[in-house]
Amino acid sequence: MTQQKISMQLQCPMPAFDFDVITLGHGSGGLLTRKLLESGVFEIFNNPFLNEKHDGAYLNLPGNCAFTTDSFVVSPIFFPGGNIGELAVNGTVNDLAMCGAIPKYLSLSFILEEGLRMEEFWEILVSIKTACQKAGVHIVTGDTKVVEKGKGDKIFINTSGIGQLHPASSIRLNRIKAGDKIILNGNIATHGIAIMSVREGLTFESDIISDTMALNETVMALLDEFGQQIHFLRDPTRGGVATTLSEIARDGGVGIEIVEKYLPIDEQVAGACEILGLDPVYVANEGVFISIVDEKIADKYLTTLKGLEQGKNAAIIGEVVIAHPKQVVLTSKIGGKRVVNMLAGDQLPRIC
Amino acid sequence: MKYLSEFRDPELAGQYLNEIKSIVRKPWTIMEVCGGQTHSLVKNGLLIMLPDEIRMVHGPGCPVCVTPLNLIDKAIFLAEERNLILCSFGDMLRVPGSKKSLLQSKAKGADVRIMYSPLDAVKLAKENPDKEVVFFAVGFETTAPANALSVIQAEQQGVNNYSILTSHVLVPPAMEAVLNDEQNVIQAFLAAGHVCTIMGISEYYPIVEKYKVPIVVTGFEPLDLLQGILMAVRQLENGEYKLENQYSRVVKAEGNAAAIKLLRKVFEVEDREWRGIGTIPASGFELQKNYRRYDANLKFDIQIEKAIESKECMAGQVLKGLMRPHECPQFGKKCTPSSPLGAPMVSSEGACAAYYHFSQALETTPA
Numbered sequence: 001m002t003q004q005k006i007s008m009q010l011q012c013p014m015p016a017f018d019f020d021v022i023t024l025g026h027g028s029g030g031l032l033t034r035k036l037l038e039s040g041v042f043e044i045f046n047n048p049f050l051n052e053k054h055d056g057a058y059l060n061l062p063g064n065c066a067f068t069t070d071s072f073v074v075s076p077i078f079f080p081g082g083n084i085g086e087l088a089v090n091g092t093v094n095d096l097a098m099c100g101a102i103p104k105y106l107s108l109s110f111i112l113e114e115g116l117r118m119e120e121f122w123e124i125l126v127s128i129k130t131a132c133q134k135a136g137v138h139i140v141t142g143d144t145k146v147v148e149k150g151k152g153d154k155i156f157i158n159t160s161g162i163g164q165l166h167p168a169s170s171i172r173l174n175r176i177k178a179g180d181k182i183i184l185n186g187n188i189a190t191h192g193i194a195i196m197s198v199r200e201g202l203t204f205e206s207d208i209i210s211d212t213m214a215l216n217e218t219v220m221a222l223l224d225e226f227g228q229q230i231h232f233l234r235d236p237t238r239g240g241v242a243t244t245l246s247e248i249a250r251d252g253g254v255g256i257e258i259v260e261k262y263l264p265i266d267e268q269v270a271g272a273c274e275i276l277g278l279d280p281v282y283v284a285n286e287g288v289f290i291s292i293v294d295e296k297i298a299d300k301y302l303t304t305l306k307g308l309e310q311g312k313n314a315a316i317i318g319e320v321v322i323a324h325p326k327q328v329v330l331t332s333k334i335g336g337k338r339v340v341n342m343l344a345g346d347q348l349p350r351i352c
Numbered sequence: 353m354k355y356l357s358e359f360r361d362p363e364l365a366g367q368y369l370n371e372i373k374s375i376v377r378k379p380w381t382i383m384e385v386c387g388g389q390t391h392s393l394v395k396n397g398l399l400i401m402l403p404d405e406i407r408m409v410h411g412p413g414c415p416v417c418v419t420p421l422n423l424i425d426k427a428i429f430l431a432e433e434r435n436l437i438l439c440s441f442g443d444m445l446r447v448p449g450s451k452k453s454l455l456q457s458k459a460k461g462a463d464v465r466i467m468y469s470p471l472d473a474v475k476l477a478k479e480n481p482d483k484e485v486v487f488f489a490v491g492f493e494t495t496a497p498a499n500a501l502s503v504i505q506a507e508q509q510g511v512n513n514y515s516i517l518t519s520h521v522l523v524p525p526a527m528e529a530v531l532n533d534e535q536n537v538i539q540a541f542l543a544a545g546h547v548c549t550i551m552g553i554s555e556y557y558p559i560v561e562k563y564k565v566p567i568v569v570t571g572f573e574p575l576d577l578l579q580g581i582l583m584a585v586r587q588l589e590n591g592e593y594k595l596e597n598q599y600s601r602v603v604k605a606e607g608n609a610a611a612i613k614l615l616r617k618v619f620e621v622e623d624r625e626w627r628g629i630g631t632i633p634a635s636g637f638e639l640q641k642n643y644r645r646y647d648a649n650l651k652f653d654i655q656i657e658k659a660i661e662s663k664e665c666m667a668g669q670v671l672k673g674l675m676r677p678h679e680c681p682q683f684g685k686k687c688t689p690s691s692p693l694g695a696p697m698v699s700s701e702g703a704c705a706a707y708y709h710f711s712q713a714l715e716t717t718p719a
Binding site: 270271274276279330331332333334335336337338341343344345 | 356357360361362365366394395396397398399400401446455468574575688689690708
């Protein structure tokens with residue numbers, strides 16, 4: 001972690017700003033905004049699209065595309081294993097990948113709170129740049145607004161993204177059918193617990209770091225090999241695996257069965273969930289995706305996925321069934337069954 | 353981690369289930385007292401694995417569920433009208449008061465914070481000397497020692513801007529209230545393991561004797577619960593009634609002496625109102641005279657109207673085991689976890705919320 005931070009800073013040393021915090025003027029659209037952008041922001045994302053310096057980007061995207069948007073308000077903005085900047089890139093890149101699209105271009109909008117320290121802002125910018133490089137996407141347009149102190153939480157980011165559909169992809173809810181296998185690429189609940197471990201009033205010692213990462217390379221490799229046999233993809237971020245599977249069951253009108261003992265989870269994360277009274281199937285993920293694939297290729301898919309860096313802990317966790325349409329039923333470790341529902345709100349810690 | 357998997361072993365669970373099936377002859381109604389046990393029974397899908405003869409009734413041991421409406425209204429009043437920081441365990445936030453919940457208050461700008469420990473609230477008070485900090489001290493004998501300790505710490509550190517709004521309830525009087533009910537159907541209890549960890553088991557001998565009812569002090573993992581049920585069924589089938597301790601790896605007969613000493617120092621026993629059940633004599637903790645300056649009830653001028661419980665909510669019947677959650681006419685219709693009429697539909701330990709999931713499984717999963 002520390003090493004990574006140092007190398008990033010060497011690569012992109014912070015320019016000498018003549019201001020050390022963000023002020024309201026930086027969002028005015030006037031001279032201060034220009035000063036902020038020209039003091040390094042434009043340079044760090046340097047690319048021909050952005051260099052047009054117009055109100056929008058000119059793009060040439062032949063064929064079918066996918067388009068998505070997401071806002072990021074994570075607190076704290078720096079957490080074990082990442083920060084809000086790379087999260088904002090990876091989140092949108094992953095949403096495109098889940099559509100079966102090759103992520104290409106991103107917009108980037110900041111809502112900054114007056115008083116945000118420039119070192120923090122710069123560190124976030126550098127991590128956005130690094131995340132874009134890793135995912136192979138460009139920031140092609142953007143915006144910066146500043147709100148008064150107390151009206152925001154340091155920094156909010158919105159990113160939208162466009163990607164070209166992978167020629168072999170056909171990912172639609174209506175392609176999910178009984179018999180399909182449900183596969184996870186990696187350990188669940190890691191991101192949510194990493195964030196919880198540094199929340200105010202709840203710090204606990206652990207080595208758990210967020211799993212935020214761009215999944216597009218892995219997903220594209222799978223699409224190259226399995227194409228239309230992949231019926232559906234979704235990344236279970238907020239609300240965790242349980243909420244995402246419940247949504248798929250409801251919206252797709254299918255029944256889903258999963259087996260608790262097959263859910264991959266890191267021991268430390270599982271332990272933290274026990275202590276905090278949280279059910280890991282409802283805890284947020286960032287580097288995890290659910291594949292629903294034709295049963296005929298499921299084993300081969302798993303083998304391929306396990307051979308990839310982001311799929312080392314992959315597992316088949318369940319299947320699509322004819323019984324109980326629109327519901328997810330989980331077989332517990334002990335062999336009992338229960339329905340997995342969406343939560344009414346956030347998962348709240350229990351009293352005892 | 354091994355600790356967790358050992359008590360969730362499917363093979364051993366199968367053995368316990370077989371043993372229960374082999375000894376059970378007659379139908380029995382057993383109450384698991386604690387909401388944590390209810391949660392575990394449902395989460396692990398144990399209820400549908402038990403033989404039909406055994407009916408589990410979910411007891412009043414859900415602190416969120418039995419906290420009176422009036423106290424939630426008080427907490428909301430303090431948070432909104434007295435410009436202070438109200439701290440609470442997470443579970444309490446969604447429970448509806450007479451007009452709204454603490455979560456809704458928070459959304460409207462009240463400073464309501466989720467805490468895992470009252471000691472963090474004392475720390476918060478120390479860090480914000482110009483703000484009053486109130487901890488909503490809810491719970492059974494399990495959470496009471498930490499709340500007592502927070503008062504002692506506040507005193508030792510001279511933190512005068514800290515106080516607690518107590519709603520402490522005690523398990524044994526509630527079990528007696530269930531047994532005293534004319535319509536009582538409960539034939540044996542699984543007593544709450546964690547409560548006994550603090551208080552020991554001696555309080556239960558008189559109940560066993562007076563009511564001739566088997567009580568098994570039981571833990572929370574699937575194997576604990578199955579073993580506890582087996583022990584209770586064995587007693588019932590043999591016509592015995594005695595106090596047994598299934599959870600002996602955690603529960604010592606004498607309890608936790610240091611915690612009990614702390615409780616006696618800070619609290620005194622009082623009559624207390626239980627939501628949905630009514631007032632039970634000598635069933636709660638209130639701060640002792642020496643510590644009354646930490647009582648938010650006395651410290652602040654609280655002006656709230658007497659709230660009347662919704663007549664549509666049958667929580668009282670459910671908490672006493674006289675009605676099963678899905679037998680309530682509002683269950684799953686007007687009352688769901690996202691718009692609960694009463695507290696048992698809110699907490700993950702509440703019987704109604706648990707059944708909300710469970711009954712759906714029953715309808716659709718072939719047995």
